[in-house]
Amino acid sequence: MLLLFLIFLLHTTSLVTSSSDLRPGFYSNTCPEAEYIVQDVMKKALFREPRSVASVMRFQFHDCFVNGCDASMLLDDTPDMLGEKLALSNINSLRSFEVVDEIKEALEKKCPGVVSCADIIIMASRDAVALTGGPNWEVRLGRLDSLTASQEDSDNIMPSPRANATALIDLFQKCNLTVKDLVALSGSHSIGQGRCFSVMFRLYNQSGSGKPDPALDPSYREQLNKLCPLDVDQNVTVNLDSTPLVFDNQYFKDLVAGRGFLNSDETLFTFPKTRGLVRFYSTHQSQFFEAFAEGMLKMGDLQSGRPGEVRRNCRMVNARRAHLLPDSQQEMENKDEIHACI
Known part of the structure; x- marks a missing residue:
């Protein structure tokens, strides 16, 4: 029985990791082509649908802020678990999960059971930025995938598009991320689109006033009124900045001009x-790129310390027999604490 249990642990890779375990080149021996494979699939996704890479890049934010970078947000619901895909900040917003599926399938063919879905998110996010003109950086790898997910945790942690700077600063500080990290990482909105749903209150009822947000540039407001009228399907999408296919500092230039799409941006x-950092990055793109890469690395280090595994399918945990797990591990799998960062 002991031998069977040890074999089970070896195959499920249920270990505890910390940020100190993460390192560049983690797969250099076990899957040396891993980063190339991820990049190749991301290139194909960019060619097929440019918006998809921006969507995948946001996975790192929505994953890492909720109980650490463990790919919990990729898990589909089960009869016993409400996952994070239908959380308030994710439903009708997160998309392009099929790109991660494609990456995972390619990696499983080359190196079965080796590369975690959590690391795929980290690599793909970096590639989304680099492939659209932004900075490139050496990622730290070695994460494990979570054994569970929590819609409640995501609802309680992830900020609303209506969030103000004070709330955002508070969230980032809980994650040991600075004001500089907050402003730089908000530059992720340099690429991609947002839904009309996220801007309606700014256009028609800011702070319950029945009026538009006075911070909106009048000509930009008129443009948004046409794209997002009161009777619009609120899933219609609008560019997050004026160069949505290129990762650059135009996002910050737009904020200075009163043309930020989201309230949480403007x-x-x-x-x-x-304000000072927004002005600075609006005129210093290279410093923005440097700060963004630094912030992504820091965010990628967030770890919960919970048990994990390398999933064979990013949408579901690996098959396991519960009676082989020690009581302490079963308790950790069922743990239902909210970590508004680690």
Whole structure:
């Protein structure tokens, strides 16, 4: 029985990791082509549908802020678990899960059971930025995939598009991320699109006033009124900045001009504590790129310390026999604490 249990642990890779375990070149011996494979699939996705790579890049944010970077957000619901895909900040917003499926399938063919879905998110996010003109950086790898997910945790942690700078600063500080990290990482909205749903209150009822947000540039507001009228299907999408296919510092230039799409974006310019950094990055693209890469690395280090595995399918945990797990591990698998960062 002991031998059977040890074999089971070896195959499920149920280990505890910390940020100190993460390192560049983690798969250099076990799957040396891993990063090339991820990049190749991301290139194909960019060619097929440019918006998809921006969608995949956001996975790192929605994954890492909720109980660490463990690919919990990729898990589909089960009869016993409400996953994170239908959480308030994710439903009708996160998309392009099929790109991760494609990456995982390619990696499983080459190196079965080796590369975690959590690391796929980290690599694919980096590639999404680099392939659209942004910075490139050496990622730290070696994460494990979570054994569970929590819609409740995601609902309680992830910020709303209505969030102001104070709320965002508080969230980032809980994750040991600075105001500089907040402003730089908000530059992820340099690529991609957002839904009309996220801007309707700014156009028609800011702060319950029945009026538009006064921070909106009048000509930009008129443009948004045409794209997102009151009777619009609120899943219609609008560019997050004026160069949505190119990762650059145009996002910050737009904020300075009152042309930020989301309230949580424009608040970075209207709030005194963050305004200076927005101005700085609007005129210093190379410094923005450097700060963005640094912030992505710091965010990627967030780990919960919970048991994990390398999933064979990113949408579901590997098959296991519960009676072989020690009581302490079963308790950790069923653990239902909310970590508004680690």
